[in-house]
Every structure is written in C-alpha cells, then in structure tokens.
Amino acid sequence: MTDTRKPKAFTGRHMTAILVGFFAVVIAVNFTMARFAMSTFGGKVVENSYVASQHYNEWLKRADAQDRLGWDARITLDAKRHVLLAISKDGVPLGGIRASATINHPVGRTPPAALNFEPAAGGVLRSVEPLVLGRWRLDLIVRHGADEARYRENLQ
Known part of the structure; x- marks a missing residue:
C-alpha cells in the first residue's frame, strides 16, 4: 500500500511564521544581553573624564617619581x-x-x-x-x- 497524500504546499503564512519566530528570538536575546550588561557594569571609570585629563601630566610625574624610588x-x-x-x-x-x-x-x-x-x-x-x-x-x-x-x- 502506498501513501497517496500530497505534501502540503509551503505558503506565505509558513514563511511569515518563520521570520516572526526568528526575529522574536533575536530581539529577546538582545534585550536580555543588554539588561545583563547594564546591571553589571555602570561604565564609569572616573567621575569626570575632562577633569581627569587635566591631571594626566601630574600623574605621569608621580609615576616617574615612584619608579625612581625602586x-x-x-x-x-x-x-x-x-x-x-x-x-x-x-x-x-x-x-x-x-x-x-x-x-x-x-x-x-x-x-x-x-x-x-x-x-x-x-x-x-x-x-x-x-x-x-x-x-x-x-x-x-x-x-x-x-x-x-x-x-x-x-x-x-
């Protein structure tokens, strides 16, 4: 006995479901990773980078003096x-x-x-x-x- 049923045709609805599912997964992963990134590191190294840059040469001199201490x-x-x-x-x-x-x-x-x-x-x-x-x-x-x-x- 052979199966005489025809396979269902691939329609626009199938393609729409695949695309919606794919992008839903991508968006969910992106939001999750962004949330983890924002909750674990504030991204701040110094309070004010401009003020820190004004002290850079002073810090270099202090580092040289420290190196000379031995x-x-x-x-x-x-x-x-x-x-x-x-x-x-x-x-x-x-x-x-x-x-x-x-x-x-x-x-x-x-x-x-x-x-x-x-x-x-x-x-x-x-x-x-x-x-x-x-x-x-x-x-x-x-x-x-x-x-x-x-x-x-x-x-x-």
Whole structure:
C-alpha cells in the first residue's frame, strides 16, 4: 500500500511564521544581553573624564617619581584571606612603612571600603579584616617618610 497524500504546499503564512519566530528570538536575546550588561557594569571609570585629563601630566610625574624610588611591592593573600603587603628596596625589606588602602569590586557591585593594616612578622603589613571570597581591586597608598607610592592590584 502506498501513501497517496500530497505534501502540503509551503505558503506565505509558513514563511511569515518563520521570520516572526526568528526575529522574536533575536530581539529577546538582545534585550536580555543588554539588561545583563547594564546591571553589571555602570561604565564609569572616573567621575569626570575632562577633569581627569587635566591631571594626566601630574600623574605621569608621580609615576616617574615612584619608579625612581625602586620599591618592590609584593601583595598577596594568606590562608585566611588577609592582605599581606611586603615592600622592599634592592631586596631588603623596607621598615617603618605606613599603608592605607581601599577595596572595591572591579565592576562596582559594592561601594569602596577602607582596609586597615597592622604590622606582622618580617616587616610585612597584614590587613586587619579578611577579604570576602570573590574578585577585589585593591587601591593602595604606601608611605615611607616623605616618599609615597601607589599600587593597584587585583585579588581573588
């Protein structure tokens, strides 16, 4: 016995349904991705880019002065997620340093928070508070006498 039914013809309604379905999926994906993008990163690096540009040469001079100090900064996390800071010059630990730091989430999910340090063994400074699990950006200012250095480190 053979099947004598004729296949249904492809009509304009079929094509319309395919096109509407395709574009509905594309639009839904675009809106979803745009929503995720807007909710995770505000896109702001500095408050006012024009004002920041006015300080650019000053920042370059400060960076050159920091390079001339010859300090080597080693920033790590211990097992309990305390930030450890060791500053050395020519391989010798630099004593009597003071540090202040701010931590924040790299894409601005949390407001910046101050991080306090206390002296630890071997001339190392150790943060008083441990970091919560996750990615963090550490903005650090280290002072030794009249000298100052700034560091930015990503920690996980």
